[in-house]
Amino acid sequence: MRSVLQPLVAVFCLWHMFAVGVYALSLIHNDRVQWLRDSAPPLVRSYLLATSQWQQWNMFAPDPLRRVYRLTLEHQEPNQTWSPFVVYAPDILGKRQTDYTMKFVRSIDQKSHMEPLLDRLMQINCANALVSPGTRIRARSETMVIPYRQPRFTSSFWKHWVPRYEHNVIKETTCHSRNA
């Protein structure tokens, strides 16, 4: 039994190491690995998706995320002014909630195909906030980009840096129902 199992285990290990290495390497942002992206066997991707071993190590690579995105959901008052009922921003959400919530909020940013998700987010939140059905609601984004080239070996730049947010209304709709 051992004489059959051991070679199988060894082959599996080599295959797993190959698949993990090739897959992770093929996703780095470098044209030099284009050949890897083009030639890596589809079996590698299928295997890693089937075993939930897919991976990409790009959170702070090649450069850290500089775009800051906040989302505010507002409803229209009878006097036509807009009042927020949900704010997705790190300083508003709880510390624990920020970790996972801001990830899916960022996934909506600048992606037109994610509009159905934004719509769902608006509907579920207006129902939870007891906004009357039929009320106009909108999603307003605030974006800012952290400077790319900062002076080094000095703290004065950051001390005097004032983030400037751009505001945009990205979607307007109507709150449909209490039972979203």
Added chain:
Amino acid sequence: MSRILFDWRQFFFRPVSASGFGLMRIAWAVTVGTFFLFKINDVAFLYSQTGLLTPEVIHLAQYDTLWSMPLNLLDSPEMIFVVYFVFLALLCLMAIGLWTRVVTIASVLLLFAFHEHNTLILGGGDTVLRLIGFLLMIAPNIQAFSVDRLRKQWKHWRTHTALLPLPQQPIWPWRLVLWQLIVIYSVTVLDKLSGEMWWVGVATMTAVHHPDFQRLPKFLIDELSLIGPVVDYSILLYELLWFTLLIPQYAWSTVSRGRLSHHRVKRWLLGGGIVFHFCIWLFMRVGSFPQAMLAFYLGTLLDDDFRAFRRLFNRRFTGQIAVLYDGHCGLCRRSVFALALLDHLHRLKLVDFHNAAARQTAAPNLRFEDLDKALHIIEPSGEVLLGFDAFRRMARHLPVLWPLVPLLHVPGATPIGRRVYARVADRRRTCTHEDCAL
């Protein structure tokens, strides 16, 4: 040919300590459980069809994999909650190691299901946890530091008055853990070197000033900007050093003339990694990533590492502490069993004082009648302690009990401890192996 076969077998199947994988199992279960507990208020919102992921939009949150399907079949938030709480319960069982194999597989598969059900909220830490989970599922021995193993230990102790041999498994799961860590660090650094901000030395300061990741007050982080480039280059260097683990052991020995070994280099990298990931946790909010990576590190520990840790802690300790106990007393044997399990630094020498030869060697100056009244210990210096005082002194030598040591020295602890010990000692004859009617 036979040499090649031998080397191949050694490379994949040499028996090594499985204790690292036991620790990794516990750390994984605690990390996953903690971070899923943080989401308790948002479970229905994140995972049920009445929350964010209605059937119309769910395809935006999922890859087309087998694992995205199970939770899709549950159409009510109540069912999602049931699965969620079952998951938490399984993680508790996995941490303590009850029905270890089955519970581990179930926990890991449920993790896959939750993660793949909503990929929009996943971060690097979640990826690491999935990688560790898969390796825990397929590793032959994950029972170290488990209730399952404790039961086997007690059974063996009752018949042999000795612990089981250390848990072992073939080396191949360890190789997969190490390879994955090398991939994480090396791919990350290659990707960073493709950009510009890391080269310039402004990457870390940019990251810590991002509101989504910022943990400390801005004025503190601003002051740290002075050393931003130093931090950047240190991180790049640290991640590049992981490539050195691809150098085989014989090459290390040859180049360093025996002064360096693969394991020693690995330990330095792990030590650096602990500092690195602790700093990430301290300065940034990045979810479970620091904790997940530290859990991964535990899986890299082998016999050589445990010996090195023991040598480090025993640098100023020589000899052994003789522990003289009543081998005819059930409670005493249980107590000494616990001491043997906790003696990770190998400082205790357990002596049944009913064994005349062993008693004469360990404690020639102590009378049988005195030994029969309480547990005695004899330090290497010759100091003799008994009862509560002996247990309190031993606590200093048992790493798991170190958090208790200050409590055992608070004012009032000594008289209370001695009184409790005296009461237990008086009634110890009523204890057998099976029960203790104290």
